[in-house]
Amino acid sequence: MLQGIHHVTYLVWDLDSVEAYFHDHFGVDPNRREDSGPVRAVEYEVGETILRFSQPGRTASIEYELLRRFGGPVISHIGLTVRDLESSVADLRANGVDFTQSTITSSPHGGYDLIDIAPEESCGMRIQNELAALNKTFPDARMGIRLQLCENVAGALEGTDA
Numbered sequence: 391m392l393q394g395i396h397h398v399t400y401l402v403w404d405l406d407s408v409e410a411y412f413h414d415h416f417g418v419d420p421n422r423r424e425d426s427g428p429v430r431a432v433e434y435e436v437g438e439t440i441l442r443f444s445q446p447g448r449t450a451s452i453e454y455e456l457l458r459r460f461g462g463p464v465i466s467h468i469g470l471t472v473r474d475l476e477s478s479v480a481d482l483r484a485n486g487v488d489f490t491q492s493t494i495t496s497s498p499h500g501g502y503d504l505i506d507i508a509p510e511e512s513c514g515m516r517i518q519n520e521l522a523a524l525n526k527t528f529p530d531a532r533m534g535i536r537l538q539l540c541e542n543v544a545g546a547l548e549g550t551d552a
Contacts, residue, residue, distance in 0.1 A: 391472050391473070391478050391481065392470050392471070392472060393470075393471035393472060393473055394438065394439075394470070394471045395438075395439050395468060395469065395470060395471070396439065396440060396469035396470065396471050397433075397439060397440035397441070397442050397468070397469045398439065398440075398441055398442070398465065398467075398468050398469075399431075399442040399443075399444055399465070399466040399467050399468075399469075400441075400442070400443050400444070400463050400464070400465055400466065401443075401444050401445070401446065401453050401456055401457045401462060401463060401464050401465075401466045402443050402444070402445055402457075402462060402463045403445065403457060403462050403463075404445065405430050405431070405432065405443060405444070405445035408432070408443045409432050409443075412434060418434055420432035420433055420434055421433055421434060421435045421440075427447070427498070428446065428447050428448055428451050428453065429444040429445060429446055429447055429451070429453055430444070430445045430447060431443060431444040431445070443463075444466060453466060475494060475503060475505075476494070479494065479505055482507070487507055487508075488507070488508040488510075489505050489506060489507055489508060490505075490506040490507070490508050491505055491506060493505070
């Protein structure tokens with residue numbers, strides 16, 4: 391079912407410091423910036439995986455609450471790739487897993503569809519199954535964090551196992 395890691399998202403208090411650190415020490419600038427909505431974020435492509443750093447823009451958000459609770463920086467979520475999102479969701483439902491939404495929805499970041507596994511079903515982790523383009527994935531690995539699954543679209547389109 392699992393194909394790989396699409397991205398890891400860290401929540402941070404000071405996004406500008408993280409960006410400066412990656413520029414000064416690794417010589418890289420973000421491949422993507424997000425400055426609207428409830429968070430500011432930067433993304434770095436590291437091989438097939440996206441490293442995303444997000445700073446909450448308001449106190450009334452799950453992102454802010456995770457940072458406050460764990461002291462930050464903290465992993466928000468990890469995205470995992472699956473070959474077939476609908477089949478994966480059906481298999482999980484058949485195994486008794488509940489979801490927070492009734493159907494698969496589109497990501498607000500674009501490029502993939504998702505569905506969240508109910509935290510009480512996943513040891514307190516917020517798990518999100520996702521269908522992502524370009525062979526990317528989303529996984530999370532900390533209590534109170536969400537895991538995301540995405541479909542390996544590139545492999546499916548090319549007819550490969552990649």
